[in-house]
Amino acid sequence: MRRRALIAAATAAFPVTAGAWQPPRPMRILVPLAPGGTADTIARIVADPMAATLGQPVLIENRPGGNGSVAAIAVARGPADGLTLLYCSPSIQILNPLMMRNIPYDAMADFTPVVALMRAPKVLVVRPDFPAHSVAELIALAKSRPGGLTYASAGIGSSAHLAGALFAQMAGIEMLHIPYRGTAPGVQDLMGGRVDMILDTAAALLPLVREGRLRALAVSTPQRAEAAPDLPPIAATLPGFNDASFNYLIAAARTPPDAIAAINEAANHALADPSVRARFAALGAEPLGGTPAQLAAAVQEEIARWRGVIASQGITIE
Structure with missing residues (x-):
C-alpha cells in the first residue's frame, strides 16, 4: 500500500502529457537474465519513476534462458498492447x-x-603480476608470443568474448579465448593467475581493481570514462576501438504508436532524474534516452559493428 501511495503521489506531480496513452493496468518489463546482475538492477532503477509518470506499477519479471530467446518469444508472441516490454x-x-x-x-x-536506456564502458584488466602495464605493452607481448596469451569471458558469444575478439582483430594479435559459465568464474581464474586478461563491464571489474586484486589498463570507450577517469581509452593505442554494453527497451510489433510515445516519454523522464543518474553512475553506466527512431539507428550501427568480427572469427552458438 505504501508503494502504491508513493506512485500515486509522484503521478500527481509528474503526469503524462494530457491526452496521452495511459496503461489500464500494471505493466511488466521482462529481463532476459537472472536477478542481481547489472541489467536487472538497471531495469529496477527505471521502473518506479516510469510507473510514477504512467500511473501504473511497472513490474520486473526475470525470464532467463536461450541467450535471451525465452523472454524475446514471450514479448513477440504476447499482446501488442504496450503493457509488456522487453529489456x-x-x-x-x-x-x-x-x-x-x-x-x-x-x-x-x-x-x-521504445527507448535506449544506457551504455556502460568495459575495462581491460589483467592479473596483478602480468608483465605488461599498458595496452601497447600488452600488444607487443602478444605479438612476441602468438597464441600464448589468454582472455576469459562469460561464454562463447558473450559481450566479453566479442570485445576480446575485436581487440585481437584490431591489434593484429592472436590470443586464446577461455569461455566460462558466467563472468564470476572467469574473474576468479584471472585473479588466480590461470588466465591473463578479461575485457568486461566496469561494474563487475572496477571494485576488484580498487581492492588491488586485478590491474586495469584501459577502458573500451573512445573517451575516458566517468567511472574510471584515470584510465586511458584503448582507442588511444588502437584508433577506432569502441565498445560498450548497450541496453534498451523494445515492445511487440504493432504496439500502438501512442503507447510507444507515452512509454518513451516516461522513460526519458526517468533517465533525466538526478537520483536515477546517480545510481547509474554508481554502476559505471551512462543514461541515454532519446527517440524510438534514434534507438533503431543505434541498433543498426551495433549490427554493422559486430557482423565483421563475428564472421571473421567464425563465432557461432548452437
Missing part, C-alpha cells in the same frame, strides 16, 4: 541473428523500438 542486451536483436543459425523469433519484424 534488451545486445544478444536478442544484434548478436543472436549473427551467431545462431536458427532463432525462434524475427529479431526485427517481431519488435518495435
Whole structure:
C-alpha cells in the first residue's frame, strides 16, 4: 500500500502529457537474465519513476534462458498492447541473428523500438603480476608470443568474448579465448593467475581493481570514462576501438504508436532524474534516452559493428 501511495503521489506531480496513452493496468518489463546482475538492477532503477509518470506499477519479471530467446518469444508472441516490454542486451536483436543459425523469433519484424536506456564502458584488466602495464605493452607481448596469451569471458558469444575478439582483430594479435559459465568464474581464474586478461563491464571489474586484486589498463570507450577517469581509452593505442554494453527497451510489433510515445516519454523522464543518474553512475553506466527512431539507428550501427568480427572469427552458438 505504501508503494502504491508513493506512485500515486509522484503521478500527481509528474503526469503524462494530457491526452496521452495511459496503461489500464500494471505493466511488466521482462529481463532476459537472472536477478542481481547489472541489467536487472538497471531495469529496477527505471521502473518506479516510469510507473510514477504512467500511473501504473511497472513490474520486473526475470525470464532467463536461450541467450535471451525465452523472454524475446514471450514479448513477440504476447499482446501488442504496450503493457509488456522487453529489456534488451545486445544478444536478442544484434548478436543472436549473427551467431545462431536458427532463432525462434524475427529479431526485427517481431519488435518495435521504445527507448535506449544506457551504455556502460568495459575495462581491460589483467592479473596483478602480468608483465605488461599498458595496452601497447600488452600488444607487443602478444605479438612476441602468438597464441600464448589468454582472455576469459562469460561464454562463447558473450559481450566479453566479442570485445576480446575485436581487440585481437584490431591489434593484429592472436590470443586464446577461455569461455566460462558466467563472468564470476572467469574473474576468479584471472585473479588466480590461470588466465591473463578479461575485457568486461566496469561494474563487475572496477571494485576488484580498487581492492588491488586485478590491474586495469584501459577502458573500451573512445573517451575516458566517468567511472574510471584515470584510465586511458584503448582507442588511444588502437584508433577506432569502441565498445560498450548497450541496453534498451523494445515492445511487440504493432504496439500502438501512442503507447510507444507515452512509454518513451516516461522513460526519458526517468533517465533525466538526478537520483536515477546517480545510481547509474554508481554502476559505471551512462543514461541515454532519446527517440524510438534514434534507438533503431543505434541498433543498426551495433549490427554493422559486430557482423565483421563475428564472421571473421567464425563465432557461432548452437
